[in-house]
Amino acid sequence: MPLELQHWSMHSHSALFCEVRVNTVTGETLVSRFLGSFDCGRILNAKTAASQFRGGIIMGLGLALMEEVLFDERTGRIMNPSLAKYHVPAHLDVPEIDVIWTDEPDPHAPAGTRGIAEIGITGVGAAVANAVFNATGKRVRDLPITLDKLM
Amino acid sequence: MRWIVNRREVEREVDVRTSLLDLLREHLHLFGAKKGCNQGACGACTVLVDGERINSCLALAVQYEGREITTVEGLGAPGSLHPLQQAFVEHDGFQCGYCTPGQICSAVGMAAELRKGMPSYVNEDLDAEAIPLSHDELRERMSGNLCRSDAA
Numbered sequence: 449m450p451l452e453l454q455h456w457s458m459h460s461h462s463a464l465f466c467e468v469r470v471n472t473v474t475g476e477t478l479v480s481r482f483l484g485s486f487d488c489g490r491i492l493n494a495k496t497a498a499s500q501f502r503g504g505i506i507m508g509l510g511l512a513l514m515e516e517v518l519f520d521e522r523t524g525r526i527m528n529p530s531l532a533k534y535h536v537p538a539h540l541d542v543p544e545i546d547v548i549w550t551d552e553p554d555p556h557a558p559a560g561t562r563g564i565a566e567i568g569i570t571g572v573g574a575a576v577a578n579a580v581f582n583a584t585g586k587r588v589r590d591l592p593i594t595l596d597k598l599m
Numbered sequence: 600m601r602w603i604v605n606r607r608e609v610e611r612e613v614d615v616r617t618s619l620l621d622l623l624r625e626h627l628h629l630f631g632a633k634k635g636c637n638q639g640a641c642g643a644c645t646v647l648v649d650g651e652r653i654n655s656c657l658a659l660a661v662q663y664e665g666r667e668i669t670t671v672e673g674l675g676a677p678g679s680l681h682p683l684q685q686a687f688v689e690h691d692g693f694q695c696g697y698c699t700p701g702q703i704c705s706a707v708g709m710a711a712e713l714r715k716g717m718p719s720y721v722n723e724d725l726d727a728e729a730i731p732l733s734h735d736e737l738r739e740r741m742s743g744n745l746c747r748s749d750a751a
Contacts, residue, residue: 499691499750506749531640531745538742540721542749544734 456556460488460567464505464575470583475595477513477580483546488567490553490560497564501547504568510537511569512576516592600664604629605673615661619653620644622660623670631671631700635745642744645701645708646670652708654743671700674707683707687751694748702744702751709740 467481484505491497514535518527528534553560573591580598581587588597601610604627611626620637623629623646635643637656644656647669675681683706686692693699713732718725721739730736744751 495691499694503694503749510749530638531636532638536745536747537749538745539738540735540742542738 458554458557458562460486460562460564462486462567462571464571466572466575466579468576468579468583470580470598471595475598477576477593477595477598479509479513479541479543479576479579482509482543482575483548484568486547486549486564486567487552488549488564489557489562491549491551492559492561497549498547500564501549501568502545504565505545505547505572506537506542508569508572509542509576510535511591512573513537513541513592514594516594600661602660602663602665603667605669606667613660615659617660618656619646619658619660619663619668620655623655623668629670629672632704633697633700635698635701640745641698641701642705643698643701645705645744647704647708650708650711652705669704671703674703681707683710692751693746694750698744698746698748698751702741702746705741705744709737712740 463485465483465485466479469478469480470476471478482505484501486501488497514537516528517534519525520527554562577588577591577593580593584598586598590597600613601608602622603609604623609627611622613622613626617626620632620634623632624634632646632655633643634656635641637644639654639657642654644654645652646655647653648658648663649667650669671684675684680688681703683703687699687703693702713730713736716728716730718730719736719739721733721735722730
């Protein structure tokens, strides 16, 4: 383990902003706008960093709205073991996503950098759930927020 | 049986049950088109037949005898990429790359569909002369190609 990790807690932070539209008839949730803002130390490659942030947010949208492994409790088998039944976000599920970052070098890391990838995902579920609460008044605490939970 | 694959005529004797995808991968050793789900859900196997995009995993090779099939290998070559391949590189349109051949073939097929004025789910005016190239239009038309890296 690098020595600095024994002395310093290294964490990245994000603040996420989400706008959703919920269909009053069907309960379907559509994410219409998203902004992610991140503090991940120094950013070495703006293009790939933006893609990592954006990709993480899209995975977060899947976590928030559709991805769920369903078990058959009689047999213990997974009931949706295919891409047709376990839904991941497709292109039309994804809105325009803005990402911004601080680009402040971490003084305790050798190159001022920290990792990116998963920081994009964490927090998206909460942002979407809060936006859904704002839109519908319903507090959904178990992800994914599928339409049956909003009807 | 004969096919024209990437502008070259090929001849193979294959089982009639062979899918077009298996013909391309197992018999012609063109590994660009991927076998993602093998049931038409993911789009990783998308190829062009006479310029139209299809899921090659759901097509039998015999159905396409004599037809012109284009895989990602036939679109461009290193040093002379297809404009869409170049765009994917320039805009960082992929991460692991598994879905990329399907995404690119699908996008080429989509461009042809747009030129022909084929309507889609998000078209508001089906009688319109030309289809506006909006983000939603592109998103809807590319939704048959999944990307687990969420990069494409």
